[in-house]
Amino acid sequence: MGTDPTFSGEAIIRVRGLKNSFGDQVVHENLDLDVRKGEILGVVGGSGTGKSVLMRSIIGLQSADAGTVGVFGKDTDEEGRNAIAVRKRWGVLFQGGALFSTLTVSENIQVPLREFYPELDPLLMAEIAGYKVVMTGLPAEAGPKYPSELSGGMKKRAGLARALALDPELLFLDEPTAGLDPIGAAAFDELTKSLQRTMGLTVFLITHDLDTLYAICDRVAVLADKRVIAVGTIPELLELDHPWIQEYFNGPRGRAATAAIARTEEQTNAQTPKQVTG
């Protein structure tokens, strides 16, 4: 696994031979990864394996020691990925939401609009922000509120609304369900899935949340030993005998997530009306 030689579709992100280090600490070495257009790719790995650093490398916030990163079908250097024309095409939800505490939700959502389209009529910006608020399942009254007045789940949605401000093709989510209760996390997963479907988004999703992986990810990339050791569907990953993969997916939490998905599928099948023949 790792890089799929049979894949002939379009890779919206293509990373080859990436190396990142901080002083003596090598975080990535010879890391390869393809993210396919239209998929939700879950990115997992133990704490400190470099998931966030990988995301920062892709979006041009991290200088690599070696390797290439291509986005939207073009190999680009860090400067290229920082070019306005490229940055406009993706949205990022950083870990913790990273909302500006002195701005309202609506003003937070308008930050990218002001940055990339300063000539836009302020009334139109406010209208777009209002639309994004509703699109991410927040009540319209959340627009004039400050982040400190929101629940954890609402903050995540507000961060997502800001990431979607420019109608991106590509969405980066760094641990979007961390800190949410299971119901809030499941609702956020559903929102991500429905946005992927309706907007045709490609999603790079860093998570520790097994339920999220099972519920919405098309494929999962596993970071270990400084590189992506495997990419595939969960059943494909389960066939590998790497100790971290086995412990992660086949440990008690992994088994619980599998059982929960099986129960949901059973319920869905039971509710599906049987076809009447004759």
Ligand SMILES: Nc1ncnc2c1ncn2[C@@H]1O[C@H](COP(=O)(O)OP(=O)(O)OP(=O)(O)O)[C@@H](O)[C@H]1O
């Ligand atoms: N700016 C930095 N300066 C020095 N070291 C850094 C910097 N950013 C990240 N690191 C180190 O790189 C390693 C990978 O960090 P990263 O945040 O990508 O891990 P992660 O896989 O996202 O972890 P977690 O699951 O805990 O969020 C860590 O050891 C971290 O301390």
